[in-house]
Amino acid sequence: MNPPLITVLNGPNLNLLGIREPEKYGHSTLDDVESLCAEVAEGLGLAIDFRQTNGEGELITWVQECRGRAAGIIINPAGYTTTSIGLLDALLASDLPVIEVHITNIHRREEFRHHSFVSKAATGVIAGLGVQGYALALRAMAQLVAPADADDEG
Template sequence: MELPLVYVLNGPNLNMLGMRQPKIYGNATLDDVEQICIQNAEQLEIAIDFRQTNDEGELVSWIQECRGKAKGIIINAGAYSHTSIAVLDALLSVELPVIEVHISNIYRRESFRHHSYVSHAATGIICGLGLQGYALALAAMADLILEEDN
């Protein structure tokens, strides 16, 4: 039996985790995030495709690639969450469940981070729970997929 596929997409500067603003983002690296996702996906019996890019166009292309291929998208679009209508339009076009993740609580930060275009396409949003947010997003996505299949 083929496992349902979930894309875990990460936007700009997430490759700098562990080095960038550790008081906000902690000391864990993007590799640590990927390992958390791999371990949780195995337990949940879903497959993941984990990616990171600093390029908006590449992120849009990856989202579009999900249509007809994936069962859902977990996305931490980084700063593109707050600036990219292109990412929003791509998420809306694939017609899949989307869970938006932010490591920090964007509502306790600068006011420009309080608005997220990604949220307009998101089934759910997890923010402020650190790397645990990815594990929670995977569990929620597994439940959404199960509901859809029943």
């Protein structure tokens, strides 16, 4: 049996992690985040598909491709958090559990960052815990996608 596939999507400018504003986002690169996710996923018996794009349309297409393919979506929508109704609609249409991740605490930042359209589609939101938020999201997702009879065992 194949492990459940979790798609980990990253929005605009996250390819600059480690370079862009390290005082806010830390020194970890996106490659570091992908390695962290791969290690955590393996320990949880999950497979991951880890991607990053600066394009809103591409991000929406990737979300649409998850339907019928993935068991859940973890997304750091970055700058599209506060602007993309299209991304919200795609996430709602996916009919999958969604966990929204932000490296910084968006509620302690500029006021325009406080509202997330994506949160309306999210099962849960993790913000402000740095790149470890991705690991926490994977742990939570593992619980969300566990087979129903898994709770009856052990």
